[in-house]
Amino acid sequence: MWTYEKRLQYPVKIARPNPSLANMIISQLGGPDGEIGASMRYLSQRYSMPCRNVSGLLTDIGTEELAHMEIVSAIIHQLTRCLSADEIMNSKMAAYYVDHTTGVYPVAAAGTPYSVYSFASKGDPITDLTEDMAADGAIV
Amino acid sequence: MMCERDVLQRKIDIISFHMDDTRLFLNTHPCDREAMCYFEKLHKMRCELMNEYVAKFGPMCAYQYVPAESWAWTNGPQPWEKGGNS
Numbered sequence: 001m002w003t004y005e006k007r008l009q010y011p012v013k014i015a016r017p018n019p020s021l022a023n024m025i026i027s028q029l030g031g032p033d034g035e036i037g038a039s040m041r042y043l044s045q046r047y048s049m050p051c052r053n054v055s056g057l058l059t060d061i062g063t064e065e066l067a068h069m070e071i072v073s074a075i076i077h078q079l080t081r082c083l084s085a086d087e088i089m090n091s092k093m094a095a096y097y098v099d100h101t102t103g104v105y106p107v108a109a110a111g112t113p114y115s116v117y118s119f120a121s122k123g124d125p126i127t128d129l130t131e132d133m134a135a136d137g138a139i140v
Numbered sequence: 141m142m143c144e145r146d147v148l149q150r151k152i153d154i155i156s157f158h159m160d161d162t163r164l165f166l167n168t169h170p171c172d173r174e175a176m177c178y179f180e181k182l183h184k185m186r187c188e189l190m191n192e193y194v195a196k197f198g199p200m201c202a203y204q205y206v207p208a209e210s211w212a213w214t215n216g217p218q219p220w221e222k223g224g225n226s
Contacts, residue, residue, distance in 0.1 A: 003202045006218075007149060009157065011225040057167040064160060074220035081222075 009067040014078035019093035022079035029072045030106025030114035039065035041119035048123040155186045
């Protein structure tokens, strides 16, 4: 099971809102290489890992990715605070705002909702670990 | 100027971050004594800081409990609020 610790893994303090920036950063939440995909990838793949230290590692990494999801969500939330509807509709966040207002909803930068098709879990450790390297390589 | 709560939380955040990375290293290097000692040292520091935080500001984790007149778990700012994290 999981339990919640009421703190961010790394603090987020955004001084000035910026809806256009939020519209790009949200891809790191719900995009093909985002944090939701990362956590779901590791937490799904761990069951078929034959070595305990590797399945345990995947649990810890998958859990940490959930903490990253919370950090990115906090960034989106703080970038979109205290804005007028006009300010948002004149920004790159306009299309997102039509459906979600300033609620945090996991989408890619172009608006595609988060999809599990962005990761694989094949039951074969070499295949899965190779996929992990490709996924994290996309972020580095 | 950071308040006492922010200072304590910042210390817990920093130590936890070190523990997060050291834990990952130890998962694949379980016989590394230096890393084990480092983790143990951080663990002791974190326990002391967490006890102090919980006694002063209420629970940070879902299983912590501090006797109070009313339920305190949902009190205080949420971590994602601008003033809610250190």
